[in-house]
Amino acid sequence: MSDLITLAFTAFIVENIILTKFLGICPFLGVSKKRSSALGMGLAVLFVILISSMVTWVLYKYVLESLSITYLRTIVFILVIASLVQMVEIFLKKISPALYKALGIYLPLITTNCAVLGVAILNINNNHSFVETVVYASFISLGFIFVMYIFAMIREKLDYSPVPKAFKGTPIALIVAAILAIIFSRFGGII
Amino acid sequence: MEILYAVLVLGGLGFGLGFLILLVDKYFHVEEDPSIDEVVELLPRYNCGACGYPGCKEMAIGLLKKEAKPDQCKPIKQEALAELRKYLDNHFNQNK
Numbered sequence: 001m002s003d004l005i006t007l008a009f010t011a012f013i014v015e016n017i018i019l020t021k022f023l024g025i026c027p028f029l030g031v032s033k034k035r036s037s038a039l040g041m042g043l044a045v046l047f048v049i050l051i052s053s054m055v056t057w058v059l060y061k062y063v064l065e066s067l068s069i070t071y072l073r074t075i076v077f078i079l080v081i082a083s084l085v086q087m088v089e090i091f092l093k094k095i096s097p098a099l100y101k102a103l104g105i106y107l108p109l110i111t112t113n114c115a116v117l118g119v120a121i122l123n124i125n126n127n128h129s130f131v132e133t134v135v136y137a138s139f140i141s142l143g144f145i146f147v148m149y150i151f152a153m154i155r156e157k158l159d160y161s162p163v164p165k166a167f168k169g170t171p172i173a174l175i176v177a178a179i180l181a182i183i184f185s186r187f188g189g190i191i
Numbered sequence: 192m193e194i195l196y197a198v199l200v201l202g203g204l205g206f207g208l209g210f211l212i213l214l215v216d217k218y219f220h221v222e223e224d225p226s227i228d229e230v231v232e233l234l235p236r237y238n239c240g241a242c243g244y245p246g247c248k249e250m251a252i253g254l255l256k257k258e259a260k261p262d263q264c265k266p267i268k269q270e271a272l273a274e275l276r277k278y279l280d281n282h283f284n285q286n287k
Contacts, residue, residue, distance in 0.1 A: 059204075067196045076204060083208035087215045094219040105245040 004135050009190075011139035017115050018147045019177075019184035024115030028148060029173065030106050037102040038152035042145030044088055044103065046138070048110055049119050052081045053137035056120040057130060077120045078111075085111045115144060151180065226282060227251050233275045234264060241265035254279060 015021060018028050024045070031041040056077045064070050089107055092100045100107065110116060119140050123133045154176050163172050230251035237247070242263040244250040253259035254275075261267075261275050 063200055067193075067200065069193060069197050069200065072197055072201065076201065079201070079204055079208065083212055086212050090212075090215050090219050093221050097221075 004132065007132060008135050008139040011136050012143040012146070013184070014187045014190060015140075016143045016147060016184050016187075017118070017140050018144060019181045020188070021118065022181075023118040024113050024144060026109060027106050027113060028151065028177070029170070030109075031103060032148055032152045032155055032173075034102070035149060035152045035156060037099070038148040039145065040096075040099040041103055041106060042141070042148045044092065044107065045110060045113065045115065045144055046141035048081065048084050048088060048113075049116050049141040049144075050134070050137050052077070052084050052116055053120050053123055053133050054130075055080050055084075057123055057128070057133045060124055073121070073124070074117075077117055081116050081120070082111045115140075147180070147184075151177065224255070226255060230254055230275070230278065233271060233278055235266050235268075235271070237266055239266060255282070257283075 011017075017023050018025065027041050027045070032038050059076060059080065060070070060073065064072060064076065085108060088110070089100075092103075092107065119137055123136060126136075128136055151173075155173055158172055158176070167175070227248065228251075231247050234247040234251060238245075240246070242250045242253075242259065242265070244253055244259070250259055250264065254261065261272055261279065264272070264275075267275070
């Protein structure tokens with residue numbers, strides 16, 4: 001049990017997917033202008049990461065490994081992720097058209113979000129069991145939501161701050177991201 | 192023999208997931224304005240993004256809302272552009 005808590009904490013803060021592994025930067029910069037869309041994106045990514053890690057783990061352990069065709073790992077994982085994103089898209093269009101519109105092109109881009117494929121492959125590389133996979137995937141994506149939300153809050157404040165003209169918009173956001181990454185890199189010493 | 196496994200696994204997976212998407216699409220189908228599809232048919236459907244929209248479908252929605260102009264589409268052929276203009280004129284006159 002304590003192993004799982006350590007794993008969860010590591011995934012959430014210490015090995016934060018955005019700020020220490022630098023995966024999933026595209027939505028991090030693209031959809032973080034408003035808190036509501038950041039949260040919506042985060043939840044969509046949580047769903048995709050969680051389901052895709054479970055499906056890919058089962059596929060890898062019971063199909064690819066037993067048939068010794070593990071070299072198909074990448075293409076099989078991408079196939080699973082792409083179809084999941086497609087389903088999330090159809091689902092969101094029905095359930096929440098406003099969120100669907102706010103996410104726009106970033107929703108189909110979850111397909112190529114390296115965080116999703118990254119988590120699926122990290123689970124295999126780190127030899128996680130199924131329970132560990134579920135814990136790792138959910139806390140990685142919770143960490144993703146956490147950082148997205150913090151970043152969106154800062155960017156909302158930045159809109160009203162007297163930023164020098166040359167730094168307005170994306171440049172200052174990148175500087176903020178760098179400072180956040182410096183802060184998060186210091187969590188590395190905890191465990 | 193091994194290549195057969197690869198083909199079977201990938202083919203089966205692709206087929207299964209495709210079928211699943213079909214089911215989800217059927218179950219969560221959203222009714223849309225049929226004229227969106229008709230406008231998309233008239234566009235080149237390259238999804239190149241040169242018009243400033245993410246794809247031809249978004250461009251079609253923009254055209255129908257009068258937010259976009261037909262000549263924003265860069266790769267469209269002259270005849271197709273004329274046809275698109277005609278369709279949009281008809282559409283807007285009918286809905287007046």
